[in-house]
Structure formats: structure tokens, C-alpha cells
Amino acid sequence: MSYPYQIRSLEQYHHQYKQSIEDPETFWSGIAENFYWQKKWDKVLNWNFTEPSVKWFSGAKLNITENCLDRHLDILGDQPAIIWEPNNPAEQNRILTYKELHQRVCRFANALKNNGVKKGDRVCIYMGMIPELAIAVLACARIGAIHSVVFGGFSAQSISDRLQDAKVDYIVTCDGAFRGAKDIPLKKIIDEALLSCAFVKKVIVYERTKIPVVMQPGRDVWWHDEIKNVSDECAAETMDAEDMLFILYTSGSTGKPKGVVHTCAGYMIWANYTFVNVFQYQSKQIHFCTADIGWITGHSYIIYGPLSAGATTLMFEGIPTYPDAGRFWEITDKHKVDILYTAPTAIRSLMSYGTQPLQNKDLSSLKILGTVGEPINEEAWHWYDENIGHKKCPIVDTWWQTETGGIMISNLAGVTPSKPSYATLPLPGVQPVLVDEKGNEIEGNDASGNLCIKFPWPGILRTTYGDHERCRLNYFATYNNLYFTGDGCLRDADGNYRITGRVDDVLNVSGHRIGTAEVENAINMHSGVVESAVVGFPHDIKGQGIYAYVILSNSADNTDTTRNGILQTVTKVIGAIAKPDKIQFVSGLPKTRSGKIMRRILRKIAEGEMQNIGDTTTLLDPAVVEEIKNGKL
Ligand code: WT7
DSSP: OOOTTOOOSHHHHHHHHHHHHHOHHHHHHHHHTTSOOSBOOSEEEEEETTTTEEEEEETOEEOHHHHHTGGGHHHHTTSEEEEEEOSSTTSOOEEEEHHHHHHHHHHHHHHHHHTTOOTTOEEEEEOOSSHHHHHHHHHHHHHTOEEEEOOTTBOHHHHHHHHHHHTOOEEEEESOEEETTEEEOHHHHHHHHHTTOTTOOEEEEEOSSOOOOOOOTTTEEEHHHHTTTOOSOOOOOOEETTSEEEEEEEOOSSSSOEEEEEEHHHHHHHHHHHHHHHSOOOTTOEEEEOSOTTSHHHIIIIIIHHHHTTOEEEEEOSOTTSSOTTHHHHHHHHHTOSEEEEOHHHHHHHHTTTTGGGTTOOOTTOOEEEEESSOOOHHHHHHIIIIISTTOSOEEEEBOOGGGSSOOBOOOTTTSOOBTTBOBSBOTTOOEEEEOTTOOBOOSSSEEEEEEEOSOOTTOOOEETTOHHHHIIIIISSSTTOEEEEEEEEEOTTSOEEEEEESSSEEEETTEEEEHHHHHHHHHTSTTEEEEEEEEEEETTTEEEEEEEEEESSGGGOSHHHHHHHHHHHHHHTBGGGOOSEEEEOSOOOBBTTOOBOHHHHHHHHTTOOSOOOOOTTBSOTHHHHHHHHTOO
């Protein structure tokens, strides 16, 4: 495939950027011409950020899977679409060509239909990283069902909350999932979640680990039975440009995760455009994104971006350190990976094993490296550059969010300059602004402020499922006429952007977004807990760790048993990813006279900053601050 819209020089970048800002509709309709439409659009863009309402390519009809599969069959039919590498290196890898993937998607789409799934129904997908996860996602898109993938690390309770919020009709899961040395009993967790979700009609189960499962007659069916005797052709449903494609839950500053909604046309174009340009994808290259499909990174850069571009995408079932810390490098050599896209937390974790796992690894197939999910510290950046890229591979530091659908600020590999710890420049179509507390735009370079975007791009979220007002309040109400990202940011003398981290009550732990309120809610469910406050603190590998201050109803219970009990409660309510790294028992929390917890103080103490914690005279009980300082872990 060729990509006429691939930017090949710095000069071209500046030119395209300028065009995209001066005349966005002409710019994006030019890009859209490169896709397959059942019917073209009447209007490129309608928008206002007050409702908010954003509509791209109104009137157009398409199916994203025709763009990801059908249109490639003639020329790329026998090329690998998905290369799958199992958790255990002793097991055979699998390769699915575009033809095979097309057949399997159609077949499973027919199986979904036979089970009653219709256009607009919500399908929750809770599976490990196997090709059938990608097949399930694409099969939903094929028939116009809205997929909502839930990461395999979330607990039964988290799943149940999401099922209820999205009013999910159908579930696709596995018996279990292999992840490192663990075997996660996915179906058992689904069974527990479904105790409170009787509205779910069917559960389709793919057999992966062969762990025994209980199948509820009438509700639960096996994937392998359902795909027997069904056709491997399935006409793609006709979708409106603005029909929902998927819902993906993400944490915010309130206790309840929100269902970010992306729609068909705009998301497709954004995932594809950013993939082709940021990674400078060239035909036949192998693209290895190490994220899980349970996160937006997997949606956009394992499935939709690469497949819509006719690329070969490598999907890995396991974790970077199993069976040893050389696993990524072994996979890279085995499949001659060209592009490696991973998270700073993975780099830091692998760095901690030294260069021994790199011995006898070649890595010469690598051409481009990428990072995503959190700010990358300079040390990790240089380690990646020297030990993995051998100083020959451009590194793209890609800033974006679940809500943005795809990459927003990043250098383009080898085309625009990189600068360690800077995401650098906005992609065409992205208009970043920095604002002060009052919402005034800070103009000029060498500035810092809260990062907002002042014009819609095709991949912007359209709503939060079932609660549009929440979408407005969260993203469009803080500053007039701006999309607010929740991130702090600075702009250097050359206009490069550097993301400094969240400015709201959201933590970024190992690149995973976790709301402090969610963790507090979970901790408070432990019977011995009266109240808690959670903040982040700098963590060498995770980027941010979770520090919990907890008040017990009986202070004599301040034992490790209680600590473990709290950790278990959090694991049960949210999942292991939200377990606090530190739990400090306290007799009180610093509160203002109106009862508001002064998180600023707690954050300073958790960071080890004991001197300049600011004014404490307005506190209800200033003495509690001394006690907390003395008990710091
Ligand atoms: C938050 C979004 C984007 C997919 C993975 C995370 C942080 C993301 C970077 C980066 C600095 C980054 C931001 C953002 N973030 N990429 N390159 N440099 N920070 O998606 O869970 O929606 O989290 O991750 O704080 O707001 P997410």
C-alpha cells in the first residue's frame, strides 16, 4: 500500500500543519479520499464545544472492517496481518494472513449474529491477548455492534460496574488467560460479575488455557461450537460516519470510570493517519506494539491503525519479564521487528535488569522506537536509544489519551526532530493551547500551563456513554470553548511541548490511569476503615506509586494483617493494578474548616518533602500534619 498523505520531510510537515489549521475541511477531506466509503460525506465537519457536539464526515457510510480487511485482499491477501507470539516461547507462534483474518472475522461475525447480536448492541470483550481478541473486536465492527474491551486485570466488581453502565447484552471471554507465570481464570471472574448482571443474554467462551469452567446452560456457549457450520462470508453492515464504534472505560477524578465513546469514520482516519505518519510505516514492515488491547493503545496501534494501513501487526500474549527479561528482544529478533512501541515503565523495568538480557540479541531489524503512556525520563530515553536502538533508531515520544483516539503530539520518526522527554510538536489538525488557572491563553514560547486543544480533530471523543453531561463537565466546561486534557505542560523556546503530568486527581501508575477517588472508595469498603486519602508519589519503575493514608475505626488494628486485608479489598474491588504501594495509618487527615482534604499537603509528605508544605494555619487540626510527617513510610 502507498500512503500519499505520509509526511516525508520537515518542510512538508510545516506545510501540511499550516494547511490543516487554515482550512481543516479541505485538508481532512483530502485525507479521507484514501479510504473506502460506501457513500461519501455531505459535510466534513460540524462542531461546537459548548454542547459539545462534533460530527466528522456527516452523511458518509462505511464499515471500518472493509477498510481494515476487504480492501487489502487483492494485493495483500497473503501477507501476514497478525503475527501472534504466545506467552510461553516453547509454544508455536501463529500467523494470520489478511485472507485468513478476513475469513475468521466474517465467521465469528456470523456466530455473533446467530446468537442474536444486532447493530447497536453492546458487546463486552474480556479476553487475553490472543488473535481471537482482535477477531472478536473486528467481528463486532463488522456487524455494527459496539465493542467494549475490558482489560483482563480488572476484577469482577469492576466488570460488573462497566456491564451495567454500558447496558451490555453479550460477552465474549476465554476460559482463562496466560500472563507470565499466571493463569487468570477469566470465565470464573465473568461468572462472578454476572451474579449482579442478569440482563446479559449470552456469554461466548473461547478455549485457551483448558482450565475447567462452569457453563451455564442457555447462557454460555463455546466459541468453537458457534463457528462450526457458519459461512466465512459476512457482508459488512452499513454504518453512518458518526455511529458508535466502541466504548472504552477510563478513570477520571470521580469514583466512577467513564465510558469514552469513539465513532466510525473520524476514529478510523485518526488511527490510520497517526500510525502512518508518526511511525513512518513502510510496506511489509513488522509493527510491534506491546500494549494490551484492553487499553486505547492496543485499539489504535495493534488493531485499527496498522490493519487499516495494510500493515503487519505483532501481538504478544505475555509480559516483558517472562520467562526472562530478554523476551521483547527475543521476539524482536525472531520476527525481525521493524517498529517497537512500548511504555516508559516497561523500559525502566527492563533497564533494572542491566544489559545481560541483551547479550546475544541482534536487534538490527529495528528501525523505529516509540514510547507512550507517561512522561519518559531522560535516563530511560538514553538507555532505550543506546541499548535497544543502537543510536540508529529515531524515538517517537507520543502524547495522547483514551479520549483523543490517537496520537496528538509527537515527533514523526526521522522526519521531525526529537528531544528527550519532549513529545515535541502537534500533529496536523491538532491545535494545542496552554492556559493559566483562569483560562487565559498563554501565548508565545517558553511558557507553561494547563494543556487544552482548541479545535476538533477527527479522533476526539464524542461523548461518555449514557451521560453526555458528564462528558461536557469533564472535558469542555473547565475552560470556555476548549477541550481540557487534564495535563500540565510546558512549551520550550522552539515550540516543543513537554507533558509534565496530570493536574487533576488522576494517577498514572505504570502507564495505567487510576483515579484517586476510585482507590479511596475501594479502601473504604474494608470493614476496619473509616476514611482514606490517596495520592501519588514518584516511583522508580512505575513512574508514580500509590500512597494511601488510612484512618481505622480501631487504631489498635494498625497491623500488617489489616494492611493485607486492605490490599485484598482493593484487588477485589478494582484489580491488582490499583493496589497501594504504601499504606500509612493515621489518626486524622489534614482538612480545611469546610472539611475538604488538603491533598497538596499529603502529596508533599508522600514525596518526602517535609519542609515546604505550605500554609497549614487554615487547617481544622494543624497538629495532625506533624503526626503524619512523623509516621511517613
Ligand atoms: C494520560 C492518558 C495514550 C495511551 C496510553 C495512556 C499520560 C500519555 C504520554 C506521553 C507524557 C503521557 C498523560 C495523559 N501520557 N502519553 N508521551 N508523555 N504523558 O492513555 O490511560 O488515556 O492516559 O497519560 O497524562 O493524559 P490514558
